[in-house]
Amino acid sequence: MSEIAVTQRGTRAPGEYRALAPADWAGPDTRRRLQLALGAAWLLDAILQYQPVMFTRAFGQMLAAAAPGNPAVVGQPVMWDARLVGQHPMVLNAAFATVQLLLGLGIAWRPTVRLALGASVIWALSVWWLGEGLGGVLTGTASPVSGAPGPAVLYALLAVLLWPRDRGGAAAPTEGPPAPFEAARAVGAPAARALWLLLWSSLAYFALLPANRAPQALHDTLSGVTGGEPAWLASISQHGAEFLAHRGLAGSVVLAALLAVIALGVYLPPPAARTVLALAAVVAAVIWVAGQALGGILTGSSTDPGTGPLLIVLVLAFWPARTHGARAIRGPAGRTVT
Numbered sequence: 001m002s003e004i005a006v007t008q009r010g011t012r013a014p015g016e017y018r019a020l021a022p023a024d025w026a027g028p029d030t031r032r033r034l035q036l037a038l039g040a041a042w043l044l045d046a047i048l049q050y051q052p053v054m055f056t057r058a059f060g061q062m063l064a065a066a067a068p069g070n071p072a073v074v075g076q077p078v079m080w081d082a083r084l085v086g087q088h089p090m091v092l093n094a095a096f097a098t099v100q101l102l103l104g105l106g107i108a109w110r111p112t113v114r115l116a117l118g119a120s121v122i123w124a125l126s127v128w129w130l131g132e133g134l135g136g137v138l139t140g141t142a143s144p145v146s147g148a149p150g151p152a153v154l155y156a157l158l159a160v161l162l163w164p165r166d167r168g169g170a171a172a173p174t175e176g177p178p179a180p181f182e183a184a185r186a187v188g189a190p191a192a193r194a195l196w197l198l199l200w201s202s203l204a205y206f207a208l209l210p211a212n213r214a215p216q217a218l219h220d221t222l223s224g225v226t227g228g229e230p231a232w233l234a235s236i237s238q239h240g241a242e243f244l245a246h247r248g249l250a251g252s253v254v255l256a257a258l259l260a261v262i263a264l265g266v267y268l269p270p271p272a273a274r275t276v277l278a279l280a281a282v283v284a285a286v287i288w289v290a291g292q293a294l295g296g297i298l299t300g301s302s303t304d305p306g307t308g309p310l311l312i313v314l315v316l317a318f319w320p321a322r323t324h325g326a327r328a329i330r331g332p333a334g335r336t337v338t
Contacts, residue, residue, distance in 0.1 A: 031182045038313060039105070039108040042103045043101065055093050057089055059303075070136075070138055074134055124152045134150065135150025137202075144259065145255070147291075148203070167179075192318070197263050199314075203259045208256045219248065220241075237290050284308050292306040
């Protein structure tokens with residue numbers, strides 16, 4: 001293979017050729033791309049956490065808003081965390097933002113991907129409890145439209161499903177049938193499908209909670225996210241709110257039915273599963289835009305992008321494989337590229 005190196009003076013002589021990349025270098029596979037998407041989400045979280053408002057007492061007030069309605073075992077630690085952050089917003093917010101920055105960079109750098117993914121599970125579950133009040137799932141008012149079960153738990157779930165190990169050990173990539181989708185590589189297809197079923201069936205259940213079946217429930221949820229948003233984005237939510245005014249029950253039933261179909265979709269044959277997964281991506285995108293206003297990232301006071309992007313990454317992790325070839329490429333010295 002010819003190798004060309006260009007300098008300001010022109011093309012080097014043949015004896016001065018330098019390789020721009022190893023000849024046996026292979027680009028990232030699908031799992032690695034999904035890991036990078038997860039790392040990018042953590043970096044976005046860090047950027048949002050570095051916003052000026054987060055270095056004020058307002059950040060502690062945001063945390064405290066997750067406590068009402070929760071049982072004491074959840075609500076009291078949330079309030080303790082909120083008071084602590086309210087007393088030391090500069091130091092603690094800088095620490096929180098830096099942790100998220102390091103998680104994103106750690107996932108992006110191959111040598112530290114395992115350490116960063118493991119740390120992200122611990123950090124995400126801590127945020128889910130102390131920062132999100134378990135996403136409100138115990139309050140009786142959790143709604144998939146407004147972001148239940150919370151972005152943090154989705155970060156942890158993705159870290160587990162995208163763990164850089166193939167079930168069955170080092171020999172797994174070259175022995176036995178390939179995984180039917182990327183999320184099955186680390187934990188196995190049955191466990192991955194069970195986690196998908198648990199997540200989406202929970203969303204369907206939340207959609208049917210009495211608080212979400214009220215005539216104006218969906219209207220109030222959509223109209224409540226328009227404050228501080230650009231006019232074009234606020235108008236999308238407002239039009240949706242007007243359409244669903246006094247149609248809370250019908251809207252909740254339709255949404256729950258869609259989510260139930262999605263929950264079962266990964267058990268279908270690949271052609272049908274792809275259709276259901278495409279539906280899941282569309283539902284996640286609509287909820288993200290109309291129900292969460294892009295997670296409020298354009299308001300200057302949001303700590304995360306919401307659940308929509310994470311659900312779409314999850315959909316891609318469950319997308320059925322189109323080929324049944326080897327899942328890994330052997331690099332130099334027999335090392336597996338993942």
